[in-house]
Amino acid sequence: MREDHPHQRRVAKNRYKHERRSARRAERATALIVCEGECTEPYYLRALLALLDISTASAVIVPGQTKADPVAVVTRAKERFTQALEFDKVFVVIDGDQANLDSALHLCNTPIQRANQREGRPEIRIQPIISSPCIEFWLLLHFAYTDQPFGNCADVIRALQVHLPDYRKADPKIFQKVGGEAGLGRAMEHVEQLISARAVGNAAWPSTSLPILVEALRAMRTPSGSNLPPSANL
Template identity: 50%
Template sequence: MRENQAKHRQLAKERVKAERKRATRRESGSSLLVCEGECTEPFYLHGLLQHLGINAASVEIIEGQSNSNAVAVVNRARQRFEQISRDRVFVLVDAEQSDLAQALKLCKVPLQRANKKKGLPKICIEPIISTPCFEVWLLLHFRYCDQTFTRFSDVLPELQAILPDYHKADPRIFMTVGGGEGLERAMLHAARLRAALAQTGSNSPATDMDRLVEALRAIAPPDQKRHQ
């Protein structure tokens, strides 16, 4: 009888240990993505996560609200983090927002982890900026472009020349811009554009989306990474 009790205790310990390991794996690499846009960015990100094989338990996407500015987006990220802490927090904002500088300062203020665990490093919100708007990233899925844009209305005709029916409420926007093949083109074009901007000192057009993609690829399932 004592042997059976000892076995039960050992099995219980092993179950608890296994559950802790599973919980650690679920938390590891978890990210929060908070968007300025209500449709395009969230729809694109959902398609991207599906392509990378990342589930909603690892990455949470929060869509934008109507007429929200950059500071409001950062504040929403901070509020959500207080409810559920994550390993990394990103905000997707457009450079044409007039309060961008203020939002970037707010991003540098460290977030406090809700669980107050000792030994966990403080983290800051990581801004993913599109200059002047997210459509620059979509355009790079088709071709390289380094002409200067000052606002959304400058970029839209360039994108519509390729996608005449483009609209912000396209739920399949990731596939519309080429899916995985389009993504690989955008990654190459974004790296080339960043190098060109560094040489010229210009700041438009620009995108940080390739950096977000790399961050997400790092937490993709191992079998999915082999196919990327």
């Protein structure tokens, strides 16, 4: 068959289109982030996206719903993913002080996309981002290091209010109020310190895996994005 045959040209054209789509996907990684919290986590993360110069089209943040538990959050993430199948990474941001956390983690470990050999798209597993006992522990680390074994979220909030007396949930300026980029840098350093302390003391409380999400977003940022300090090796 001649190379300029119409069928040959169509094959070449389709191959070119596929390669271009694949290249664009590689250049434009996307993430789905489903939160347990209705306001605090979304407000914080949207400000972080702005700092990193990442569009909300590339990183979609889904706020929590009233009385949502970890299992419901993971289920919602699965449903949102299957509606589009356009995300490269899926995260759920949840608190660790809940009874059904193990069930939620089990759901996270189940693939939500089988490998598609034709398009070369890998399986997707949901990455849980957990703060124990709650997201306020991550916010507290923006101000100071602590490995205090908090009994519950109320204890963490009281400790946070020592540094941020006007703290309240659903504050649209929460990222700025915990120090913005500088506060984030301190929090990342404090998590590294906490990991070292846990390794020595074999303690698992309190903890946060927010640096995993921060690193994933940093990898997506445009070349003009802000330079953040290196994160903890979690």
